[in-house]
Amino acid sequence: MTPAPTPTPAPAALRWGVLGATSYIATHLMPAIAGTPGCELTAVASRPGRTEQAATAGEPFGAAAHPDYASLLADPAVDAVYIALPNTDHVEWTVRALEAGKHVLVEKPMAMDEKGCARIEAAAEASSRTVMEAFMYRFHPQQARAAELLASGAIGELRVVRASFAFGIETGSGNIRLDPALGGGATWDVGCYAIDVPLFFFGQAPADVSARFSRRPGLGVDTSAVATMDFGRGRSAVVDYSIDYGPRAWYELQGTHGTITVRNAWAMSGEDGVITVLTADGIREETVPAANHYQLQVAHFAEAVRTGASALRVPLADSRRTARVGEALVASAAAGGTAVACGGDESTAPR
Template sequence: MTRFAADSTTLRWGVLGATSYISTHVMPGIARTPGCELSAVASRPERAAAAAEVGRSFGATVHPDYGTLLADDALDAVYIPLPNSDHVDWTLRALAAGKHVLVEKPMAMTENDCVRIEKAAEAASRTVMEAFMYRFHPQQRRTAELLASGEIGELRVVRASFAFGIESGSGNIRLEPSLGGGATWDVGCYAVDVPLLFFGHVPQTVSARFSRRPGIDVETSAVATMDFGQGRSAVVDYSIDYGPRSYYELQGTRGSITVRNAWAMEGEDGVITVLTHDGIREETIPSANHYQLQVAAFAEAVRDNVLAPMSLADSRNTARVGASLVASAAADGANIATTGDATVVP
């Protein structure tokens, strides 16, 4: 099975969904990436008119449903931004149809489902990557360089806060428990990913407390701690009650590095603050389109047949920790081990 559907060096994309956010941010990122082409879109029947308009604006074929798009042999890859509850099913269907897959976070809400996807990707010789666009902004790479330089010493604490408000009664899928809604599997994914990214492994234990807005059947805010062993920890909060906020801080033994807006969009410079005994300074990171950079990195992995920069092992770890946070909150904030089955740690 070839890596491309046609004899071409162009990666032809299909997108499952046509919301305004996708068409404003992700689709332009695909269309503007050299060597990529936004070739097809599909949507739910009730959004057929919107999909038709989006298709016209990008010169893309409009398919009547997701299954028909996956059956399009002219496509090489698909982007899946559906409700969380649909990510696993449509990722497996896309792999069975011979497509490479960029799927929105969370790729899955259990580690077992991540393993299912990993096995299916291996069997199909296809690339799957979970979409964490913030990772591809140059300010995250620069932060990693500063940490590796030793300027702030040994990393001891990661603090992360991610939030954006969603109004009650808005019909937003993030408020629907049957669709995998709730803060944990949305903005919480970022709060989990930051300490995993910079510590490089999962914590030993986690503890979390959730709160719910009156009249809402999913958790809307959370505060959690993670123990990474050897005196290293993370303290995170996330919410769909307030915001926007996408902040993190790396506290080392000799100083700290702070990123004030990890979601810095195109047209907005990134700002990194470094504080040590020698003083405080700011570094400005030129504006970048992290959606486009994410697409470019995924396409490169497909073309070169190499491990995706957001690996499936990374996705397994994110799912494991997210599920552990849910288990902890259900046990009134008990410490939950992240290895093996989620168990309460005395």
């Protein structure tokens, strides 16, 4: 009689901790982690003096509250951390988490300059841990569908990418996006997404960029921007982003024979995606069913950690490129809109 095969044991769950217990993270990221098969949310930490807030956020998921960030990183019951801190803290705490032996999924921007990304890359290599920037919009199926349509030749050769992301934030609201000391401003918030769209679809950094910023009276941060990017060979991008007005969340891929428009590029998890294709043959519209792209992002990252896969959907090279372009936009705006070189690089456009 042939013995029954020995069952393969299920892989141990990836145990997560979260640094930063904001209401947004508690509403979107924590449920995504807890709801992903093979993942557990085990710990949450807020800044010192706000342990009660961390406890309240973690309670629905059975997650322990830590009194500070360092305490969570020292917890042996945490394998991976999601970093949702102010922009100025991303590099420091990502490096510290990697040095503590944790895998890291860090909010965008990973860093506000390319040098910060390089520090993180070195720490990841030294620790043999996985790190990825949390550009959740890339995981919504509508982005894959837009890339598929482009690759199919539906609109010919890509020539121009237009992207816009905006929502209003009131002066005096206390929102950290208005605080220059915490890396506030439109560029390093909504701008990250609008900037990433052309970099993603062209698959490379532009040769140079030009930008003009607006600043709301009394604030020390940029609150609106319009920028152009030159990708060479007749290819370009125009992006605008703002925390002065909105809502606006849209991008368009202009090809030699038509356009692909993604109407709600940064859809929330319960919203369908709508894609319009316009060519000389007419207009057709597709609906991409709603998806929890936060959860898809967590699942992708967890699988990469388990398998040791290096093919991350948001590789470190992309994060360095986004940071480099953001730096150049800031430099261009400071110089009155003068073109600033970004160097370009080899194309890794989606196929």
